[in-house]
Amino acid sequence: MSLVSTLPSTVQDANVGVIGGGISGLSFAYFLGKLKPNYRIKVFEQSDRTGGYIYSQPTQVPDAKSTVLEKGPRTLRGVSEGTLIMLDLLDKFQLQNTIMGVHKNAPANKKYLLSPSSKKLVQVPDSFSSLVRFISDPLGRSLPVAMGREFFTIHRGTGKEETMDQFFSRHFGKGLCDNILSAVMHGIYAADVSTLSVKAVMPRMVEIEHKSASIGRYAVLKALFGSSSKEKSDKPQLSTSLAKYQELFSPRLDLGKTSKFLSSFPMTVLKGGLGGLPKAIADNLPPNVEVVYNSDITSLEPSSTGKVKITYKDGSEEFDHVRSTINVQKLGSFIKSPELKEVFSKVPYSSVVLANVYVPQKNILPVSGFGFLVPKASVDESKLLGVIFDSEVEHSARPLFTEAVKKELTSSEVTSPERYKQLGDEVLASDPVITRPYTKVTFMLGGYMYDNENEFPTSTEIKNIVENTFNNIIKSPISDYHIEVGSARDAIPQYNVGYLDLKDQAWKLSKSQFNGALSFGGMTFADGVGVPDCVMSSFKDATKLAGL
Ligand SMILES: Cc1cc2nc3c(=O)[nH]c(=O)nc-3n(C[C@H](O)[C@H](O)[C@H](O)COP(=O)(O)OP(=O)(O)OC[C@H]3O[C@@H](n4cnc5c(N)ncnc54)[C@H](O)[C@@H]3O)c2cc1C
Known part of the structure; x- marks a missing residue:
């Protein structure tokens, strides 16, 4: 509102x-x-x-004319109203061919968390086998019991505003926040779950507690008796805001259909950078x-x-x-x-130090994925929040608006769920825009952990953190690389x-x-x-x- x-x-x-x-x-x-x-x-x-x-800096590298180093945001995540409007603006500006998507089944959509004791990267489950691996690791070990207990218990808040930590610990015990949610909050807000307000960050969770007294029960009931007829309908309904946008700015693409099509693409990026x-x-x-x-x-x-x-x-x-x-x-x-x-x-506000790292001519990342986040339980003196595997995203991204997609999204015919899936699969199977091998990653450090520091680490200290992380966590030694260290001071409101x-x-x-x-x-x-x-x-x- x-x-x-x-x-x-x-x-x-x-x-x-x-x-x-x-x-x-x-x-x-x-x-x-x-x-x-x-x-x-x-x-x-x-x-x-x-x-x-938003600052995409073209940078000279030895193996190509130039590459773009993102000094801030790089991806538009999820299907949101704001993303749809931005895509329409790019269409209006004749830049539709710069819009790329990362399909949900693309390698770059895998995500990892840093496990506290083993210091290994553990994949966030996206299949049965990865789920088994996840709950065998200290990161996820407490989850099955915690979830079962949450399902059978009635949870009511005291009416006082709670931190993320207080709210989720009441429901699932400390493990969920320390091992998982804290990592997500490090990635989005560079913030601490023990100060972030659950009502400000995840208001829906507070509503669900009011309604159902258990998040697990709500999720299961929703999955079983599910989505409203509005969500199920092949003819997508627009929210009030998008309907207003449609009325005032006459987008060429049908926004409802575009939103359904984009549900297979959890990440949108732009050719040449955001x-x-x-x-x-x-x-x-x-x-x-x-x-x-x-x-x-x-x-x-x-x-x-x-x-x-x-x-x-x-x-x-x-x-x-x-x-x-x-x-x-x-x-x-x-x-x-x-x-x-x-x-x-x-x-x-929290400040973040960013280190863009580029290794020419070879992919030295041993795993495919978007990158990894560091949960609170795994944080150490390096104050690393996470590492984004930019080269993986760039290799997985595909132009979204192919002729077939445009035809479907501009037609007045109703599109079936099978057709949306087929279009998404065709985009996934299309040729990559970038084929040459290289490694590009961005280290994000600090956030709330720099709150009481007068100075950020020096470039030499950051270089040491980068090399240690490649040696000990990514398990792939790094040499002959280009690095740029920068900072976003007082960048993200807490x-x-x-x-x-x-x-x-x-x-x-x-x-x-x-x-x-x-x-x-x-x-x-x-x-x-x-x-x-x-x-x-x-x-x-x-x-x-x-x-x-
Ligand atoms: C490291 C980092 C990574 C991020 N990654 C993502 C991501 O991947 N995806 C995503 O969706 N979001 C991401 N974000 C958030 C994203 O950066 C913000 O949503 C977005 O940039 C906010 O834009 P803005 O115009 O509100 O603010 P800003 O980008 O801060 O722009 C404010 C402008 O105001 C100017 N200004 C400041 N003071 C004054 C003044 N006194 N007078 C005049 N002008 C002034 C500044 O120079 C600046 O140009 C990230 C943020 C950071 C810091």
Whole structure:
């Protein structure tokens, strides 16, 4: 649900300011600019480039003209509303041929966890044999009994907001969080399960507990008596937001059908890197949107005329609405309101060190897969969160929109489940785009474990961690490699216990102090931390602001 206040109908040719030229700011400006050609929209970007954390850097390597090193996000995961909208935007910008998918049966869809005692990589089960291996390892050993016990017990919370750790330990014992869920949270939020709020991160689980008192029972009943007729229907139904997008932006592809087709592709990537997405939006902004680079905002406050005043290095300007998409601690450094400053200061952010590693001419990874995550039980002094096997993803990815797929997804005929499967299988069986052997991986380190550190590890220390990990965990010694170490400082907001209250307070203060003329997008106080969440929040809020 959008929390944005629609602009009063008395405001005709509105001036809208957007803070931040990452994917959130760009997509918000794009949607609003298209919906309201009479509005004037100014995007303030502090640096000299758009895209924010999305940054695909072409890099020279000895065995090819160049390769792309992703310095931030690289995949769009799962079938989500935001992903569907991004795919449609790329289609509109004539870039459909850059969209690639990793099929659920492709080698790169296997995932691994680092086992605590053996320091071996254990595959997350995707078959009976991998399940047997998983529950034979200390990682999964406690699971069968824990799940059985959960199934036969009634679970009720105390009504107090709980951490992920508290909630899941109540249901399944400590093992699930320490060995499995903590790894997933390391991968998404670089955060600690003992501080993350279950209600903020997995609200559905709290709802299920209210309804069924057991997650296991709910899952079994759902599997047996299952999905609603809406989910089963061959003619897919659109959510309210996607139906609105369809009405306002007339996508060429049928979004409902595309969503069914994409259910075989848990990962979407772009040829040339995810950076192609913000670049495409920036290149296709409507004429009523202007991007001001190297803008240095020094203050933001309500103006005497009931608008929002932004002061920046080239002067000051008043806006009918200001959309912030940046880290709220940064916003707090120049917003005048002491109450909002205080709320913003209470949202912690985690920092991640990234090391992109490239080995030319050979694949030295002994297993196929997306990579591995390190659960809390396996964390050591290296503070490694996980390693992504980029070369595996690049070798497994296939162009999604073949002629046959396009024909099916643009036709008005109902598509049968068998046909969706057949199309997915054909894409999986198609020729790979990249055939030359090489190894490319990204190490992610730190997150909440750097919270009390004044300095990040040096490049030499990171190099040692990389070499030790290849020797002792991946079990494949590494030599003659290219490495680039970088950091994403204060990058990911921590949705800790109390975060939802802070979000509520921030939106209420925007109403009382700015008359609703300040809104929040991006990773904080909006819909989530992933790129699809950010784009979806931009779409919903732009339409609400425009009163559509
Ligand atoms: C290491 C890492 C890996 C990730 N991997 C994935 C992934 O694989 N898939 C996924 O879906 N998501 C991933 N994410 C999350 C993803 O990066 C975010 O969803 C997305 O980048 C958020 O975009 P944004 O525009 O909201 O913010 P940002 O990308 O942070 O953009 C904000 C922009 O605002 C600008 N700015 C900052 N301060 C000011 C100021 N005072 N004035 C003007 N401009 C300012 C910045 O320069 C920047 O351009 C990852 C995040 C990180 C850190």
